[in-house]
Amino acid sequence: MADTSSNHLPGRSLFSGRWAADALPRLLVSVRDASEARMARRAGVDWIDLKNPDSGSLGAPELATSQAVAQELADFPCRSIALGELADLDLAASHSSANVREMAEGFPIAKVGLARLGQSTAWQTAFRALARLLTPETALVPVIYADYQACDSPSPKAVLELIAEIQAPYLLIDTFHKAGQTVFDSLGRSELLEIVQQASASDCHTVLAGSLQTPDHATYQMLSISAVAVRGAVCHTDRRSALCEKKLNLWVSEFASA
Numbered sequence: 463m464a465d466t467s468s469n470h471l472p473g474r475s476l477f478s479g480r481w482a483a484d485a486l487p488r489l490l491v492s493v494r495d496a497s498e499a500r501m502a503r504r505a506g507v508d509w510i511d512l513k514n515p516d517s518g519s520l521g522a523p524e525l526a527t528s529q530a531v532a533q534e535l536a537d538f539p540c541r542s543i544a545l546g547e548l549a550d551l552d553l554a555a556s557h558s559s560a561n562v563r564e565m566a567e568g569f570p571i572a573k574v575g576l577a578r579l580g581q582s583t584a585w586q587t588a589f590r591a592l593a594r595l596l597t598p599e600t601a602l603v604p605v606i607y608a609d610y611q612a613c614d615s616p617s618p619k620a621v622l623e624l625i626a627e628i629q630a631p632y633l634l635i636d637t638f639h640k641a642g643q644t645v646f647d648s649l650g651r652s653e654l655l656e657i658v659q660q661a662s663a664s665d666c667h668t669v670l671a672g673s674l675q676t677p678d679h680a681t682y683q684m685l686s687i688s689a690v691a692v693r694g695a696v697c698h699t700d701r702r703s704a705l706c707e708k709k710l711n712l713w714v715s716e717f718a719s720a
């Protein structure tokens with residue numbers, strides 16, 4: 463069972479050293495397969511995140527894809543995987559729970575969305591059950607959807623309470639809907655800052671995503687975020703198209719020279 467009672471969480475060590483609170487924000491890029499993972503690594507991104515962009519904001523990949531990427535990135539510590547929406551996981555079905563566990567194997571961090579659970583009184587229990595299902599090497603972290611009302615996800619306050627309780631090593635703020643609106647269209651900078659500060663009080667680092675289009679270091683610094691996560695901005699057209707090496711290199715150089 464994953465130890466969620468101490469600072470020795472899997473994933474926690476990703477934030478030591480250059481991930482220190484006063485360090486510059488790092489760049490996370492979401493990839494869809496091993497070939498894109500190679501490209502992202504070659505470009506010099508700090509953190510590689512696996513997801514299936516065809517299946518939504520936090521689309522889970524196929525098992526064969528997650529295994530190939532875990533192998534590809536075995537010596538690249540900052541890697542994570544998206545497991546889809548908690549509401550879609552049938553943890554009572556043994557084949558489904560075995561599949562999720564295997565899918566996350568080899569990733570220090572797995573993240574899951576909470577869409578359609580805004581009215582649920584049992585989502586925290588389901589979240590903890592999923593966390594226990596994963597191997598002890600993988601920390602499960604929740605996502606705050608900036609458009610939580612539109613996707614019926616628990617409020618930022620409710621997710622922050624869970625973060626404090628489970629001592630999550632990081633928090634992702636993202637948008638559920640990917641139809642042109644950015645994270646800033648749903649949450650103002652003061653609301654975002656409040657979330658980051660509350661997470662930080664729980665020793666939790668915040669990663670900011672949500673259709674970000676151009677690097678904006680002044681805002682990242684003002685919000686004290688630890689990392690910026692992008693997919694659409696580094697693809698040829700929309701986030702479901704292939705990664706674009708040129709755009710990737712531009713983002714990497716923006717972060718290297720900030």
Ligand SMILES: O=C[C@H](O)COP(=O)(O)O
Binds near residue numbers: 492693
């Ligand atoms: O984990 C972060 C997301 O993949 C960001 O995707 P996006 O830039 O297309 O909103």
